[in-house]
Amino acid sequence: MTAGVIILILASAVLLVLVTAAVTSFVFRRRERACIAAMPGMEAGGSIEAVKALIAGLAEQASNTNALSTRLDQLLAGCPLPVLFLDESCTITALSNRAEEELDQPRRRRSLLETLGSHELEAAASEAMATMTPVEITVRLYAGGRRPYRAQLLPFANEKRSECLVFLQDTAQITDYGALRSQFAANVSHELRTPLAGIRALVESLNEPEIKPEESRRFLERIDLETARLGQLIDEILFLSTLEAGDTNMLEGKSEAGPVANSIVGKLKPLAAERDVVLKNSIPDGLDVLLPERMLATVLNNLAENALKYSGQGSHVEIEGSSEAGRIKITVRDDGIGIDAEHLPHIFERFYRVDKSRSRRMGGTGLGLSIVKHVVESAGGEVAARSREGYGTEISFMLPGGTTSGTIT
Amino acid sequence: MTRQSFHEGLKQLNEEILREASLVVEAVDLSTQALLKSDRSLANSVIAGDDDINELTLRIEGNCLALQAQQQPVARDLRLLHTCLLVSLHLERVGDLAVNIAKIAKRLERTEAAEPYLELLGKMSAQALEVLRQGIKAFADRDARLANSLVEIDEPIDEMYKEILTRLLHPKGELEAVESTEWATHIALASRYIERIADQVVDMGARIDFLVTGKLDGRYFDNEPDKRFGE
Numbered sequence: 001m002t003a004g005v006i007i008l009i010l011a012s013a014v015l016l017v018l019v020t021a022a023v024t025s026f027v028f029r030r031r032e033r034a035c036i037a038a039m040p041g042m043e044a045g046g047s048i049e050a051v052k053a054l055i056a057g058l059a060e061q062a063s064n065t066n067a068l069s070t071r072l073d074q075l076l077a078g079c080p081l082p083v084l085f086l087d088e089s090c091t092i093t094a095l096s097n098r099a100e101e102e103l104d105q106p107r108r109r110r111s112l113l114e115t116l117g118s119h120e121l122e123a124a125a126s127e128a129m130a131t132m133t134p135v136e137i138t139v140r141l142y143a144g145g146r147r148p149y150r151a152q153l154l155p156f157a158n159e160k161r162s163e164c165l166v167f168l169q170d171t172a173q174i175t176d177y178g179a180l181r182s183q184f185a186a187n188v189s190h191e192l193r194t195p196l197a198g199i200r201a202l203v204e205s206l207n208e209p210e211i212k213p214e215e216s217r218r219f220l221e222r223i224d225l226e227t228a229r230l231g232q233l234i235d236e237i238l239f240l241s242t243l244e245a246g247d248t249n250m251l252e253g254k255s256e257a258g259p260v261a262n263s264i265v266g267k268l269k270p271l272a273a274e275r276d277v278v279l280k281n282s283i284p285d286g287l288d289v290l291l292p293e294r295m296l297a298t299v300l301n302n303l304a305e306n307a308l309k310y311s312g313q314g315s316h317v318e319i320e321g322s323s324e325a326g327r328i329k330i331t332v333r334d335d336g337i338g339i340d341a342e343h344l345p346h347i348f349e350r351f352y353r354v355d356k357s358r359s360r361r362m363g364g365t366g367l368g369l370s371i372v373k374h375v376v377e378s379a380g381g382e383v384a385a386r387s388r389e390g391y392g393t394e395i396s397f398m399l400p401g402g403t404t405s406g407t408i409t
Numbered sequence: 410m411t412r413q414s415f416h417e418g419l420k421q422l423n424e425e426i427l428r429e430a431s432l433v434v435e436a437v438d439l440s441t442q443a444l445l446k447s448d449r450s451l452a453n454s455v456i457a458g459d460d461d462i463n464e465l466t467l468r469i470e471g472n473c474l475a476l477q478a479q480q481q482p483v484a485r486d487l488r489l490l491h492t493c494l495l496v497s498l499h500l501e502r503v504g505d506l507a508v509n510i511a512k513i514a515k516r517l518e519r520t521e522a523a524e525p526y527l528e529l530l531g532k533m534s535a536q537a538l539e540v541l542r543q544g545i546k547a548f549a550d551r552d553a554r555l556a557n558s559l560v561e562i563d564e565p566i567d568e569m570y571k572e573i574l575t576r577l578l579h580p581k582g583e584l585e586a587v588e589s590t591e592w593a594t595h596i597a598l599a600s601r602y603i604e605r606i607a608d609q610v611v612d613m614g615a616r617i618d619f620l621v622t623g624k625l626d627g628r629y630f631d632n633e634p635d636k637r638f639g640e
């Protein structure tokens with residue numbers, strides 16, 4: 001009977017790995033496919049490169065017929081990328097809707113320098129048109145702050161005039177679809193392999209003929225713990241994926257911070273007692289945040305549990321809250337061992353661990369703080385962390401909200 | 410020189426100013442990034458790039474003088490040449506301040522206690538870039554209202570500058586305790602340079618206002634910064 005249970009557990013674990021890989025791939029592709037599908041005349045499953053080729057092909061012929069010109073306008077209206085058309089003097093003659101939305105007010109009949117203020121893009125366009133060869137560069141442009149963009153410049157000649165087509169792509173998005181996906185897949189498989197290896201070792205021990213009943217019970221308990229951790233990991237990956245896919249329904253609603261924090265403190269009391277840590281909530285009554293109760297509980301639970309696990313024996317953890325100009329600031333502070341400055345900027349990254357062996361021993365998945373950051377930022381807030389080794393750590397987040405008597409913004 | 414070539418010259422001058430502005434924005438952006446990321450190679454590229462800004466400034470000055478001497482413009486054309494010359498000098502000065510920040514980026518030794526200050530410097534530089542962006546836009550669009558609103562966009566920078574100095578002198582508890590005067594001096598200087606960048610752009614706004622309205626506002630020529638910007 002024991003062998004049957006073990007085979008069942010192993011089969012479930014393998015199935016979980018396969019499901020996770022499929023979900024990861026699906027979510028990363030979904031946004032790209034949605035962009036393409038939104039374009040007139042494009043079939044789902046096309047790629048950004050195909051869109052670019054289509055626009056470039058039409059642009060070369062558009063001056064000849066009105067029909068082609070209309071088709072080009074339609075494509076520009078639905079194009080998921082910022083696209084600019086330039087004449088010989090680097091003046092913008094046409095642009096995609098996305099360029100108008102994303103960039104800093106590019107306007108027709110104004111030069112690149114006047115609107116986007118990039119001498120590098122202007123120089124690259126001039127070079128492309130002078131040599132009639134495509135140019136590719138990375139430039140920093142204003143798009144809600146200065147951000148790096150990959151610019152592909154394709155020159156073409158219409159009768160006697162030279163023109164240039166500029167495709168721009170936020171490099172952060174390129175990272176999303178490429179390197180990030182493979183890095184994430186590698187991390188996921190590594191995180192899944194560790195508990196699986198543990199389960200396999202325990203199964204081998206259980207198969208020993210001379211194993212004692214109390215030992216086999218202990219091993220089965222550990223298998224139970226490891227599978228629970230696997231389940232938690234899968235749940236958290238799926239939760240993050242849903243947030244990243246832009247599902248904002250789960251973020252709609254409001255809740256009062258004090259009572260939610262009280263329930264988290266109550267839930268974590270046994271863990272606090274086990275670790276000999278004093279956990280306290282001092283959020284005053286009447287602070288409402290624009291986040292549903294379940295989401296706020298997830299954020300507070302992750303922060304408080306983290307503080308309990310890593311602050312060290314005899315330390316104090318406190319949850320505080322205040323209202324600041326239409327926003328609510330909540331801080332989880334501890335006076336524990338602190339985090340090294342080298343690690344601090346990375347603690348919100350997925351699977352980043354300050355002390356790898358210790359955090360696995362504590363049962364963490366490596367996704368807790370990443371979930372906090374995603375939930376808070378998706379709800380229009382921001383997170384910040386401060387720490388000093390030997391003195392303590394404080395992680396705070398600001399969310400839209402207000403006091404019960406005031407207005408929620 | 411014909412009237413047509415005069416206007417061609419003015420157009421070219423306008424483009425040169427915008428090109429200089431683009432180089433200066435990049436210098437400010439990269440110098441503060443170098444500071445926040447402790448990236449020495451980025452800092453070196455800012456320092457090396459200042460020669461291009463200086464060269465362009467000299468060319469703009471030469472072109473302004475040549476156009477004034479050859480065409481003896483009056484009214485708006487005269488104001489445009491005058492403004493181009495002064496805006497170019499303000500931008501050049503901003504480029505120099507970016508070099509100063511880049512030099513600090515090479516010297517600053519990061520400590521844990523410096524981190525909160527660097528975070529604040531990051532916010533200051535983002536706001537300074539915003540002032541710069543709006544200042545350049547005001548020049549490109551000849552927008553006097555935007556030029557005059559630069560003082561307001563500059564206000565948060567002055568506040569953050571004061572906050573940094575106050576916190577350096579009176580740290581909030583153990584987390585921010587100043588361990589050595591060296592990094593504290595670098596932080597104070599860097600914040601001062603960022604604050605000066607924004608002030609240069611606000612002054613540039615006064616020149617743009619003069620270009621559009623033809624009125625000189627005496628406030629901007631006051632020697633005491635306290636009176637000018639209510640510091």
